[in-house]
Amino acid sequence: MKNKITLTHCIILEGNENMEPKENMSIVIEDGLISYIGENPNTKDSEIIDLYDKYVLPGLINAHVHLPGSGKPSKPGSQNADSVKKLIGNPIAYSVIKRMCANYAKTELLSGTTTIRTMGGLGQIDSSIRDSVNNGEKIGPRMLVSDMAVSVPGGHMAGVLAYEATSPEECRTYVSKIAEGKPDIIKLMITGGVLDAKVKGEPGILKMPLEYVEAACAEAHKLGFKVAAHTESTEGVLVALKGGVDTIEHGAMPTDEIIALYKERKAADICTISPALPIATFPTELTNSTELVQYNGKVVMDGIIESAKECLANDIPVGLGTDTACPFVTHYNMWRELYLFHKYVGVSTSFALYSATLGNAKILGIEKETGSVTEGKSADLFIADCNPLDDLSILAKPYMVVFKGKIMKNPKVKKYAKIEKNLDVAFAKL
């Protein structure tokens, strides 16, 4: 017999661009898929869960996650390549890190994020967690993973979450090496980041030459993978798009040429305000950073926001990700990215919710499977006490999470009080 569940008295927010609440609906879930949405369900042989007018929306999709890290600000220099290599080389440490990463993935799910895309991890930990979730050994969200990224010597995350390529040929070799671990996507680190910038006003300087990017993208596309790239400067975005990258992670102040290239290449922008806000606006003692880092953080934050605005104005898809594990970016706060997108980029709450659900699903190529409350799709649902379109902070605590039809009632995650307090103060000023 089929595993059949009927949710009754639902107010549905479907997940599309101009969603309106649909009241008094029932949702029938059979073997993990939504088989019926409407007012007259056939409840024969079904478990019935009365939701008493709770809001049912698609599970959120976080398009930019790093699993190895909690988001608690760490001491400067604690993530250097040598210490990471030592840890990964030690089987006991490796299994501890893997368990930690799996727990963070579970936290994403329990906070209502039913799909994550990882954008740089340690070894093949991400893909092995994905496989354990898919075969039912672990509880976690749907995962699209990149495993290790490709960077260059002295580049972003080089030797930590990324291999260091010294030629276009090596870029190809690393891409095919990563592909052997069966990831879902290839990640490149094209520019530096805020934390490794050396010059005031020049965050995200170009590190990976165009020929490297072209070689990596050609190899990835040949093997059937899309390419995402860390890019935090205008020059970097230009090289990324010319080289064939499919999604620009973070983004920077755009130019007409960049907008034209986005369109020509059918590329998308992934907006990540969550990691920029604390670095750009918190006192430096809190983020363990310097004035230089804070200044450059502001440059990057402005670039991320302008990039998203210009892309939207030109009908270029904009997705949302939190860049978890950056200082103050935890695995349970996807709702904050929606809020920041709404406030800084100036979109409606429904467009923010669309961007984090169906919009992200389209960019990630999984819109047939998930991303909206639609018959035939996976039952990946976020159930909220009140209407999140009135107040996105409702999404901070799901009433229930459903993933592939599995019901998680009153899901709880461990929150970090100091992080929440500081973010709440900053959000109150927006």
Ligand SMILES: [Zn+2]
């Ligand atoms: Zn990142």
